[in-house]
Amino acid sequence: MNVKILWVDDEIELLKPHLLFLQNKGYEVETSNNGYDAIEMVQQKPFDLIILDEMMPGMTGLETLPRIKSFAPTTPVVMVTKSEEENIMDRAVGSKIADYLIKPVNPNQVLLSIKKNVHQQQLVSEKSTADYRSDFGKISVALSDARTFAQWTDVYRKLVQWDIELSESSDSSVREILSYQFKEANDLYARFVKNNYLGWFDDTDPERPVLSHTLLRQRLFPVVDKSKKTTFLLIDNFRYDQWLMIRPLLHNHFDVASEEFYCAILPTATQYARNALFAGLTPLAISKLMPDLWLNDNQEGGKNRYEEDFLKRQLQQFGKPYRMSFDKLIRPEQGKKLLENIDRLSNADLSVVVYNFLDILSHARTESEIIRELAEEEVAFRSLTRSWFEHSDLWEIMKQLSGRGHTIVVTSDHGTIRVDNPVKVIGDRETSPNLRYKSGRNLNYDPKQVFAITKPEEAHLPKSNLTSTYIFAYDHDFLVYPNNFNQHVRYYKNTFQHGGISMEEMMVPYIVLNPK
Structure with missing residues (x-):
C-alpha cells in the first residue's frame, strides 16, 4: 500500500x-x-x-x-x-x-x-525478527550448557524478553520457532529439576537456589534492616513477563534496585509455596511443628489461613523485632479500605500486603467464556494484567508508599502456565484435585510423563498416610482422570494452572524498588 x-x-x-x-x-x-x-x-x-x-x-x-x-x-x-x-x-x-x-x-x-x-512498527518487527534469528543459536547453546538454577534463569529471562518483543511481529514463522524453543527449554528444565531438586534441600550445596522457605531470611530481612520502611508485596500468580509489562509504569516513582529470581518449591501451589515462604519452614516442618495450622490436600478447610501467624513466628525465630502490619486483599473493596488506612502501613517497619487478584483472574478465565476470550493466550493475559494494574488500588497504594519513602519488594509465591496437553492419571477419592500435581496413596500413572516423589519426606513434604506419593506435571501438561476425560479436557485446555514443574511456575521474580 x-x-x-x-x-x-x-x-x-x-x-x-x-x-x-x-x-x-x-x-x-x-x-x-x-x-x-x-x-x-x-x-x-x-x-x-x-x-x-x-x-x-x-x-x-x-x-x-x-x-x-x-x-x-x-x-x-x-x-x-x-x-x-x-x-x-x-x-x-x-x-x-x-x-x-x-x-x-x-x-x-x-x-x-x-x-x-x-514504518516504525514494521521496521522494529523486521529488526526484532532478524535479531532473534541471530540469537537463536546462542540460546540453544545456553540451553545445553545450563547446569545451575542461575543459568536457567538467564535462559528464561532471555526467552521471555523475546516472547514480548516478538508478540507483535508479523512473521508467524519466527513466533512459531520461539514457541518451539520455549517448549524445548521447559522440557530440559523439567529434566534438570528432576535430577537436582531433592539435593536443593541440602544446606551444604553452594549452587542451590533461594527456595520459598529461605526467601525471607536470605533476601527480605537484609532489605528491611537497611531501609527505614519496607513494604513486602506478594502478588499471587505473578510471573516475570507480567512484571515486564508493568515495569515501565513505575519509572516516575521508583528505581529498580534489583531484579532477581528465586525458586518456588514443589508443589507450586499456595498451600505449599506460600505457607513455606511466610513460615520460613518446609511444608513437612510446618506439619510437624504446628500440626494444628497445617491441613493436607485431602482435609477440608482453608489451606492458607495462618500466613500472618507463620510470619510472626519466623520474625521471632530470627530475632527481628519489626513493627509489622499484615493485609491480605481478596475483594476489591479491601484495596480501597487499605488506601484509606495507608498510615497503618506507613507506621510499620515491615508492612506485608498479599494481593490475590491475578489468582482470581486465572480462575475467572477458566470459568468465564468472556474472560477467556479477553485473555485468550499469554499476550492478551499480559495486556490484561497491565490494564488491571494501571487502574488498580494496588498501584495507587504503591505510589503513596513511594511518596512516604517506602522501599517496596515485589514478588509472588509461584507463577502459572497455560496448559494444553492432557495426561491420564488414576487415583482414589482421597487424591488431590489439582491439575498440575496429585498427592495420594493409590496413584496410577506413566512414570515417563510425570516427576514422581514416592518418598515425600525427601522433598520435605508431609504425607496423609504411609503410602502417599506426589506426582508433578511437566511443561504444558495437565493431569486428568479417565472418568469424563473429554469433558474435563475441553473445560481445562488452554487455561492457566499451577502446581507443577515449569520455568513459569518455579522461577519467581523478586524485585526491590527504591522510592524516588
Whole structure:
C-alpha cells in the first residue's frame, strides 16, 4: 500500500527537490500552500502523515494543527519551523505533534521522520525478527550448557524478553520457532529439576537456589534492616513477563534496585509455596511443628489461613523485632479500605500486603467464556494484567508508599502456565484435585510423563498416610482422570494452572524498588 503524505508550506514551490526525492522513494505526496486548503484536504481524504510548516501567513501551523487533529486525530503530524524558540516547541509538543524539524531541512531528515512515524512498527518487527534469528543459536547453546538454577534463569529471562518483543511481529514463522524453543527449554528444565531438586534441600550445596522457605531470611530481612520502611508485596500468580509489562509504569516513582529470581518449591501451589515462604519452614516442618495450622490436600478447610501467624513466628525465630502490619486483599473493596488506612502501613517497619487478584483472574478465565476470550493466550493475559494494574488500588497504594519513602519488594509465591496437553492419571477419592500435581496413596500413572516423589519426606513434604506419593506435571501438561476425560479436557485446555514443574511456575521474580 502506498504511503500518502500531505506537505503544507507557504513556500511549497521551493521544496520540489524534496518532493521529487520522496516520490522516487515510492511515497505519494500531495501539497498545500496554506492551512485552510490543508484542512479541507484532510476532511476529504485520509493521509498517513502530514508535514506542516509552523510559520505560514494567514493561519499559522500551530493554528492549523488542532483543526487537522479534530478531523484526523491519529494521523502523525511533523512540524517544520525556522524558529528555535522554546515556547513554540513546547506549544507544538503540547499539541501532540509526532516530530519536530528545524529549517532548513534536508531530504534525509524528512525521510527519517517518515520512517519513524509511519514504518516504525514494521521496521522494529523486521529488526526484532532478524535479531532473534541471530540469537537463536546462542540460546540453544545456553540451553545445553545450563547446569545451575542461575543459568536457567538467564535462559528464561532471555526467552521471555523475546516472547514480548516478538508478540507483535508479523512473521508467524519466527513466533512459531520461539514457541518451539520455549517448549524445548521447559522440557530440559523439567529434566534438570528432576535430577537436582531433592539435593536443593541440602544446606551444604553452594549452587542451590533461594527456595520459598529461605526467601525471607536470605533476601527480605537484609532489605528491611537497611531501609527505614519496607513494604513486602506478594502478588499471587505473578510471573516475570507480567512484571515486564508493568515495569515501565513505575519509572516516575521508583528505581529498580534489583531484579532477581528465586525458586518456588514443589508443589507450586499456595498451600505449599506460600505457607513455606511466610513460615520460613518446609511444608513437612510446618506439619510437624504446628500440626494444628497445617491441613493436607485431602482435609477440608482453608489451606492458607495462618500466613500472618507463620510470619510472626519466623520474625521471632530470627530475632527481628519489626513493627509489622499484615493485609491480605481478596475483594476489591479491601484495596480501597487499605488506601484509606495507608498510615497503618506507613507506621510499620515491615508492612506485608498479599494481593490475590491475578489468582482470581486465572480462575475467572477458566470459568468465564468472556474472560477467556479477553485473555485468550499469554499476550492478551499480559495486556490484561497491565490494564488491571494501571487502574488498580494496588498501584495507587504503591505510589503513596513511594511518596512516604517506602522501599517496596515485589514478588509472588509461584507463577502459572497455560496448559494444553492432557495426561491420564488414576487415583482414589482421597487424591488431590489439582491439575498440575496429585498427592495420594493409590496413584496410577506413566512414570515417563510425570516427576514422581514416592518418598515425600525427601522433598520435605508431609504425607496423609504411609503410602502417599506426589506426582508433578511437566511443561504444558495437565493431569486428568479417565472418568469424563473429554469433558474435563475441553473445560481445562488452554487455561492457566499451577502446581507443577515449569520455568513459569518455579522461577519467581523478586524485585526491590527504591522510592524516588
